[in-house]
Amino acid sequence: MPKSKFYAVKKGKATGVFTNWEDxxxxxxxxxxxxxKSFATEKEAMAFLDxxxxxxxxxxxxxxxxxxxxxxxxxxxxxxxIKTYAYAGVVFYDDVKxxxxxxxxxxxxxxxxxxxGELKAAMYAMRxxxxxxxxxxRIYYDYEGIxxxxxxxxxxxxxxxxxxxxxxxxxxSELEIIFIKVQAHSGDKYNEEVDxxxxxxxxxxx
Numbered sequence: 210m211p212k213s214k215f216y217a218v219k220k221g222k223a224t225g226v227f228t229n230w231e232d233x234x235x236x237x238x239x240x241x242x243x244x245x246k247s248f249a250t251e252k253e254a255m256a257f258l259d260x261x262x263x264x265x266x267x268x269x270x271x272x273x274x275x276x277x278x279x280x281x282x283x284x285x286x287x288x289x290x291i292k293t294y295a296y297a298g299v300v301f302y303d304d305v306k307x308x309x310x311x312x313x314x315x316x317x318x319x320x321x322x323x324x325x326g327e328l329k330a331a332m333y334a335m336r337x338x339x340x341x342x343x344x345x346x347r348i349y350y351d352y353e354g355i356x357x358x359x360x361x362x363x364x365x366x367x368x369x370x371x372x373x374x375x376x377x378x379x380x381x382s383e384l385e386i387i388f389i390k391v392q393a394h395s396g397d398k399y400n401e402e403v404d405x406x407x408x409x410x411x412x413x414x415x
Contacts (some may be wrong), residue, residue, distance in 0.1 A: 281334035285326020297406035
């Protein structure tokens with residue numbers, strides 16, 4: 210069995226760490242001045258991109274954040290008994306740690322349950338990064354669709370996901386966005402915090 214590789218794209222149509230060559234290739238082929246490299250481990254790939262990873266950020270808080278960037282942990286939740294979704298985020302920029310959360314009952318969003326909150330949180334983070342004048346955004350997420358729809362790796366099968374993909378593509382033309390997968394409920398400090406904030410937003414609605 211061939212050894213797995215991690216492909217780090219520093220400059221390309223989409224940046225970040227990819228786990229297969231096809232996704233990396235789609236990002237760099239046709240992009241003038243593309244910068245990318247393969248590694249045996251994810252840690253080496255992230256070091257090449259000069260990003261510390263979810264656990265390092267949790268341990269160091271926002272000490273390693275560059276002046277031009279914002280870090281956001283995002284999550285969503287859903288409660289069927291009140292047909293309400295919720296979203297939340299924990300963000301770091303400059304010397305600031307901040308949070309945001311909210312909920313909604315729009316029918317088309319409620320139909321996709323907690324996914325609605327996941328997408329809303331990611332969009333909020335993108336908008337916030339632009340509003341505060343940052344040029345780089347790292348989004349830590351645990352729902353795969355946040356990255357897959359944004360990078361057009363998944364087909365958009367509803368108006369909601371289509372609108373999200375279009376919004377993400379527009380924001381990526383104005384911001385450098387790096388998507389970083391975090392394992393849900395794995396003990397990561399800020400993933401756990403943002404999960405709690407999303408659930409709390411549902412309780413406030415109820």
